[in-house]
Amino acid sequence: MGHDLEGKGALVTASSQGIGRACALELARRGAGVVICARRQDVLDATREAIADETGRQIAAIKADLTSPADIDAVIERTVDEFGGIDVLVTNAGGPPSGAFMDFEDDAWEKAFVLNLMSVVRLNRATVPLMRKAGGGSIVNLTSISVKEPLKGLVLSNAVRAGVVGLSKSLANELGPDNIRVNVVCPGFTATDRMKELVGARAEREGKTNEEIAAGFYASVPLGSFAEPSDIAKMVAFLASDDAKYVTGVTVQVDGGFVKGLL
Ligand code: NAD
Numbered sequence: 083m084g085h086d087l088e089g090k091g092a093l094v095t096a097s098s099q100g101i102g103r104a105c106a107l108e109l110a111r112r113g114a115g116v117v118i119c120a121r122r123q124d125v126l127d128a129t130r131e132a133i134a135d136e137t138g139r140q141i142a143a144i145k146a147d148l149t150s151p152a153d154i155d156a157v158i159e160r161t162v163d164e165f166g167g168i169d170v171l172v173t174n175a176g177g178p179p180s181g182a183f184m185d186f187e188d189d190a191w192e193k194a195f196v197l198n199l200m201s202v203v204r205l206n207r208a209t210v211p212l213m214r215k216a217g218g219g220s221i222v223n224l225t226s227i228s229v230k231e232p233l234k235g236l237v238l239s240n241a242v243r244a245g246v247v248g249l250s251k252s253l254a255n256e257l258g259p260d261n262i263r264v265n266v267v268c269p270g271f272t273a274t275d276r277m278k279e280l281v282g283a284r285a286e287r288e289g290k291t292n293e294e295i296a297a298g299f300y301a302s303v304p305l306g307s308f309a310e311p312s313d314i315a316k317m318v319a320f321l322a323s324d325d326a327k328y329v330t331g332v333t334v335q336v337d338g339g340f341v342k343g344l345l
Contacts, residue, residue: 086324090169092117095146119153144156148197173206220326221264224318228240264330270338272310307338
């Protein structure tokens with residue numbers, strides 16, 4: 083570990099808080115300069131300052147909505163301005179709303195598609211030529227354990243995120259000869275604002291307390307607790323680093339054992 087990402091320029095999207103923030107912090111702790119982005123300027127600025135203060139690394143922040151192709155272009159451009167290219171790309175985004183299949187009309191499906199699949203397509207597509215030019219790089223696309231075991235009440239996530247796995251595996255095959263590695267990390271239940279929101283929504287739907295719902299989540303996890311965002315970030319940083327130089331095309335969960343299948 084140590085400063086194994088020294089001299090690298092990283093882009094981590096949707097990174098003002100939660101899992102994205104933890105990834106940006108971990109990459110910076112290991113020596114990378116990082117561009118972060120999200121929609122709220124005030125939260126983003128506070129995060130930028132906190133990570134820069136703690137790590138002393140070059141951290142830049144740019145306000146962006148990942149559903150906007152123009153904003154994605156601006157984020158890429160900013161990263162190139164800061165670091166001359168992109169050595170490490172970590173794609174993250176907000177999650178789609180929770181609900182059952184019959185709750186959603188076309189517009190909700192289209193929004194989830196744009197936020198959780200098209201943003202990944204656009205970010206990866208803009209990054210590949212930069213990595214090719216630099217002789218390689220590492221892409222980590224963040225999804226969810228829902229790609230291995232569909233989650234109750236999260237039909238949009240269950241359906242749309244599976245596309246990120248298909249995309250990432252295809253890219254790993256296609257880009258291996260360019261020394262570009264592409265992997266997927268699937269967070270399990272992780273203690274963030276998003277998790278609080280999901281617990282609250284399910285409690286309301288099922289007429290239970292938040293504590294009862296949280297206890298149900300814990301019971302489904304062999305390690306018996308939520309992940310810390312840093313647990314996810316450490317896997318992302320490993321895959322970003324040369325320690326994982328022979329690892330591409332994997333979809334790895336960090337979930338306390340939640341997924342019960344063999345793969
Ligand atoms: P969070 O709500 O704590 O953070 C989400 C981040 O995404 C914030 O920085 C927010 O500003 C940003 N964001 C949201 N929509 C955006 C947009 N349109 N453009 C730019 N930035 C945007 O959530 P989290 O728990 O860190 O989750 C991050 C991702 O991981 C989500 O997609 C979530 O569904 C997924 N996930 C979370 C868990 C969990 O248990 N927390 C588990 C599996 C997957």
